[in-house]
Amino acid sequence: MSSLTWRLSWWLIRAQFMTRRTATALSMLAIALGVSLGYAIHLINDAALADFSQAMKSVQGEPDAVLAPRDSSGHVPLALVDALARDEAVALAVPVIETRVRLDNTATTVRLIGLDAFSAALLMPNLMPRQGGADGGTTSIFEDGVYASPALLARLNTKVGAPQGLPSVAGITATRGEARWTTPIRGDLPAVRDDELLLVADIAWVQAHFGPREGVGEVRLRLAPGVSPAAWIATWSARLPPGLGLRAADDNLARMSNVSRAYRVNLNVLAMVALLTGAFLVFATQLTAVAQRSTQFALLGVLGLPPRMRLAQVLVEGLAIGIPGAAAGLGLGYGLAVLFTRLLGGDLGGGFFAASSPVVVPELAPAAVFFVAGCGASLMGALYPAWLNRIQPLAPALKAGFAQQAPSTLSASRHAKRIALALVALAAVALTRLPAIDDLPLAGYTAIALVLVLGIAAAPAATRLVFGGLERLRLSAPLRIAVQNILQAPLMAQVAASGLIVSFALTVSMVTMVSSFRTALDQWLDDVLPAPMYMRSKGVPLPADMLAELERPQSPFVRVERMATVMLTLDPRRPPVALLVRELDRADPAARLPFTGAVLAAPPGRITAWISEPLQELHGLVPGQTLHLPLLGREVEVFVGGVWRDYARQFGAVVIAAADYRALGGSVAATDLALWPRPGQEDAAGRWMRAQAKHHGIEGVGSGEIRELSLSIFDKSFAVTYALEAAAMLIGLFGLAVTLAASVWLRARELATLSALGFDRAMLGRAIVFEGALIAVIGLALGLACGVAVGAILTHVVNPQAFHWRMPLQVPWAQVLLGAALTLFAGMGASRFAARQATRLPAAQVLASAQ
Template sequence: MPARRGMISSKGLPAGRMRALSTLSWWLICAQFKTRRAATLLSMLAIALGVALGYAIHLINDAALSDFSRAMKSVQGDPDAVIAARDSAGSVPLATINAIARDPAVLLVAAVIETRVRIDNAPTPVRLIGIDVFSAAAVMPDLLPRQDEQAAAPNILDGGVYASPALLDQLSHGVKGSQGKEGKDSGTRAGDTLKLLRGEQQWLATLAGDLPAARPGDLLLVADIAWVQARFGPADAVSEGRVRLAPDTDLASWRQAWAQRLPAGLLIRAADDDSARVSNLSRAYRVNLNVLALVALLTGTFLVFATQLTAVAQRSTQFALLGVLGLSPRMRLLQVLLEGVAIGVPGALLGLALGYTLAVAFTQLLGGDLGGGYFAGSAPLIVPAPAPALLFLALGCLASLAGASYPAYLNRMQPLAQALKTGFAQRPPAEAALAAHSGTSWHSRHSWLARLRTLSSLPLQPPLLALAAFALAQLPPLFELPLAGYASIALVLVVGIASAPLLTQLLFGWLSAQPLPAPQRIALQNVAQAPLMAQVAASGLIVSFALTASMVIMVSSFRIAVDEWLDHVLPAPLYLRSKATPLPQDLLGALTQPDAPFAKVERMANAALTIDPQRPQVALLIREIEPRDPAARLPFTGPLLAPPAAMPAVWISEPMAEIYRLAPAQTLQLPLLGRQVPVFIGGVWRDYGRQFGAVVISREDYQQLGGDFQPTDLALWTLPGQEAQASAWLAPWAEQYGLEVADSAAIRRLSLSIFDKSFAVTYALEAAAMLIGLFGLAVTLAASVWLRARELATLGALGFDRRMLSHAVMLEGALIAAVGLLIGLACGIAIGAILTHVVNPQAFHWRMTLAIPWAVVFAGAAITLAAAVLASRYAARQATRLPVAQVLANAQ
């Protein structure tokens, strides 16, 4: 239509008419918000919840990683490179440190000795760091001590020790000093004497001052390196050498050159290696949570879809009139998209504010690791940055825009004459032509085969998508993340959504042909003939319930596996540990005396090995284990192999086998005792306690290799009937040396509570997704009422009262929810299997058996169905409030 005076055109508009068009667009947006306040508010809330969960997870993870990196930097300083032993029990010879210091490319080497000690039998060990104060000033300024000038105490070179503020605070609140007074009464100050213990060895030290630059929460003692070396060793070595290079030195070339000259038991790592290792600690956990948050945002997209489709349907006559007056189809499409953005922007902004609030709350309740156990004890400060906030704002807007895209397309394709006469058409002409071309009638109640042929011509074919999802689940990880597994999960959801139209039409069409009361039969027939809104509501529930069911299945499978694993790895009734410091020899000797109430004592020691500098360390577990029968102590997942003669055997955990691509019968070069030791891999055992790998070696083989076996943990079997006597016998030893005693039942409860805490945030994500899905059902059913206003009004005119109409709509809601829950359950089981057998092994290197808690899943489905019926009452009230006379008059 050519543009004339007073008419609206999308091309060639002068500035004044462009302003008029903008005013019209703004007026339409405001009118929609005023007339559909509840649905619009729910849509905004859905977008806000999805954005809030994703943004909160990002803020927490970013803050935790930054906080952990700062913690490492405060102790390690800012060196260009670090020379260290691959074995945590090893050391760097002073000869090596001196040779590196003579290199012209090296400005200085700051030697460090680090160990763990107890102060006056406190239950928690602290880090004792020995430094050279002159070199530390250039590399580790945060460890520089401050002398208390008012106290008569020696300085650092004369044997004074210095405590971090957090340690001073702890010493002043409940730790008994060497004079026998409680610290909370007298306080611990410079000049006081501290008793340091490591095993049965004890030394007295004088507190000379503090460490003003130490981070809050760091429990540190700093002393002169010579003082520490004389008391704790090693005699001719140090723990690390932190290197500062000349400004014009190429770090990579220097590292490569020295790596070839160093002994096999030493390594050179860069500061970037430490950052990568810290990031790798929790990367898979972070990605998993972000994927779950995006699924919650996807569920919100369905709610926006329902809201916008209803708004388009209600105003189809208005849009048709504007089209007749000159508003082009393109402008009608853009108007609906703008309304979608108008929902997304405030929803996303609200989500950012809510996400920040959730991040602060989660860090206080669960810590910076969200219960994952990666940054224990960390409650970092949440500091938002502009770029991530803008990214999540854009994600919220895009989700809302995606939800509005198909309603916008329908609005663009509406035939103007038909819309003015009969209102909104749920199927655009292109789809109607497709049905006509197939030779079928979508309004026929009995042509099921024809409907199947028509649906099979659509581009989304569930069988092919299901095969693609299965193929993706077989692919290996990419960039050490289960990206193909996530894509497979997305395809499973698409399969469920694509199958919803067929199942909806089949179910509602079949029910409409049954001998039901007339209102229900007619209402069901109308849904079967125009099933768009029913499919939308079912799709929202499919996504939300599939997410919930899959997480319940995965968590249940994992928890059952952990429970069974604990049965195997906790065979003794009592356990004693010293938290990484050697157990005193007098205790070990007393345990062998006839008066000790123990039938058996098994000693254990722990260390750590660095195999890849950019990966977390691998745990080395030295056990008093029978090499010919290791299955008595370890839960093996496959065959056990005997090693060749004169070669020690080790048994690696599943995570280590996954990460380093190892298998039984291979020879592993283990960085042990300052050299590379060839060992035989005798088997793979299941371990849910150490995500990044563990190696078990027998005490006999370790000592034959030259290792010094210093037990740190004990497993204790009591004599029959002497459980109480055993606890009483251990109590004075635990009090004297600050040891921990726990029975296997307590360790089991603690382990399972940690497990439940680590999945606490996933429960919040599940609840949010289900809440959004129920919101979507309520809004979509209300939209369906508006789309079928004429049919329902006709029923009212024929004599159907409000009660009959209400029951009809509530029956629709229950059946739509049943369809969504049925497909969602099938998708949930499939996704649960992918999470259990693909995502968990590839992301966390843990394998387990799929266990479906049918009682819990069916109970959740029943509760969701009941909630869906209650939500459908909102739509039922809308149906009973329809102005019958006005609707029928408008239909003329």
């Protein structure tokens, strides 16, 4: 383009924006929303990961490798620590014991890290204590006592060294199960992050009070210069006993990133849907703009505007919507990310970064990617209208305006279209059968896109099928006009219907998915909450004195079931799996676990484990197989007795009976209790539970409260989907109104002729409203069919592959049909907008200009 043609282009863009302000602004807004959502998700997650990485480095230091037990209750033997320290490839081996303890002084649990002062100073300088607090100097010599992080000191409402008006804590009592340690606070940890609740002590003291007696929790290693960590890890891994695992330190960050990946991808798909909505709005806006300006473009073509410039002009207009929309989206996305992290931290709703409070830092490269995505969506929306503008024959367009039919050479035969549609349908079905790609349901998402394409492409055939027969019936004049128009103006009818097809399909699919999930969750809560009351202590065994009270004959509970949780690393690339050690009847596990299929009895002499659905999805296990668990320092073979539904642990869980665990040599340090009050003592039981929960800082609630809380969290998590559904429907209705209005504009002469022939305003208005209603019926019918199909893909393909949850499909028909009726009603309302325009056209003037 030369500067002269740019000038002409700019005039046309300006004129277009001035005359179609609302449609242009809405298109820009939709692009901005899509970009902002995607960019905000990226910024929040990036900030959360950076925050996680910083927190991890602050406490873990920057080792090259970490040797740790694959079973969280296990340990690294001291002999192995010595062997590692003697290895010439190892520059530094830092033994660490890290555990969680409950402090008597405050109803909370904190991390207690036991360190070897000499080696830790080199690897984890941030954990070095300051003796006597702010007045003391940094020391690396640990005495009997602990050092507290600033956040913990604040929680304890004390200062060490110089009280200055604050009460001083002579000491603390840390408990873990039956173990207790009363000790003074010797100093603080000035370099630890402000949000860490942390105690540091000499490793020997921690070991003496909380174990493990025969080893350490893990060994953090720095390798000698020139040693390849990957090669060294591979060599040592082959020599390690089965209960231990060596991992590169970076794996933690990568694993954390992987944990939230599916959730992020899902949110990004939502952002993409918003972007595609923007693209659709650009499409509808530009198509109607092309149709309305077809005479003007034809004139420009006659005056010498080359065909490629007619194409380029519409694309440039699309870009002119996309560029400010995407730029605004970046600003909006940054603002959204900052606001979100300030209000809610770095967690996007999946619970992966619940404790982080990251700082959002905008970066150029991702901003550029999202900017290009926004512009690309806008350009994509303008592509078809631009092509139509390119191929419009000049002389007929100058005389009669926009031709709705593509030239015959370009329009495929009906037979070819049918074959193409069948192939698309087959491809969609085939894609739903494919497994996840790199743990992401990419084939499922593609299948969803194909279903929507299929719905839109089927609109003309569905219109002929449904309304073709009406032509032969005796109809009122307005209805006949409406029927004939949608049968004879397929492009505009298809465009108007396509907005409704996509928006209603997305709405139905979301409602179906949410309803299926909620019904399944409700049912699951019934199954997994058989007891009236529950107590839970996260990460720390329940207090021994409390458990002892439950054993007394005068306890208000008739039955108590204990459960202990141990984390097992089955695959170092994946998050650990929860081993749930439960007191249950091995002969009847179904009394406590909601199995999804048959429950198999283990062969004599073998231990049975019942795996959760996510574990089955992730590891491809089936009942009857053997599973190798890294348990109690060795590899234990268990028989997979069945698969149970679990919506609580996304990365898998295994249940084994407490009796089996004890038989393997493990001790059950209960972290969860299920409590059945004695009949008539429910109030006393409730009072006892609440008092204990308050005293020990643990959770104690009734099953009703858990159910209510769970469903309320579920509803809040999915509240955003209702906003998306509403936005999608509004955009669909807007598309209907805009395209109908454009269609009316294009048929001004026909409507004026009808008016001259005796159609009064009311009849003309009714004809347009009927037309809108008929298009809405087709759009809603196809949208419903596509929505149920997309809902089924989301429920049966995307959910299991992305989140490893399965559930039965549950279409809430009453809700869906009510939504369809309301949308039809709203569609007729939107059509009245076009009808008003039709009846406002001065018939005589229109007819005169058509001479």
